[in-house]
Amino acid sequence: MPLARPACLTTGFQMKKKLIEVALPLEAINVASAREKSIRHGHPSTLHLWWARRPLAAARAVIFAQMADDPSAHPDLFPTEKKQEKERQRLFRIIEDLVKWENTTKEKVLQQARDEIWQSWCYTCAENADHPRAAELFDR
Numbered sequence: 001m002p003l004a005r006p007a008c009l010t011t012g013f014q015m016k017k018k019l020i021e022v023a024l025p026l027e028a029i030n031v032a033s034a035r036e037k038s039i040r041h042g043h044p045s046t047l048h049l050w051w052a053r054r055p056l057a058a059a060r061a062v063i064f065a066q067m068a069d070d071p072s073a074h075p076d077l078f079p080t081e082k083k084q085e086k087e088r089q090r091l092f093r094i095i096e097d098l099v100k101w102e103n104t105t106k107e108k109v110l111q112q113a114r115d116e117i118w119q120s121w122c123y124t125c126a127e128n129a130d131h132p133r134a135a136e137l138f139d140r
Helices: 026-037 056-067 081-098 107-127
Strands: none
Touching (some): 026 081, 056 081, 056 107, 081 107
């Protein structure tokens, strides 16, 4: 039996295209993931031998990219392909910083990512302010 889609996704809810749907800086993620697998001090994987360790770098990149809007979702802010690509490259630099193990406790890097996610959330809230369940779904 197929699962029913939540009502918020079937009754006029507007979702912008997310960065993960368009592009990711895969080379930077791969390099950081490979490096993270070889860290032998201070990494959670050193607590216990896991047979199939999954690098946290890839998880940080994917979580950020699925929460941040792609610039093409905002043609009013980035009207040309060139401006969209420039903004996308800026978001990629955030991901490139975010995936580095040494940056996992750097508040400046984390705050930059939080700010981008918050900005995407604010756009979603504003665009769905007229939704019948807006007060419940988009309580900022």
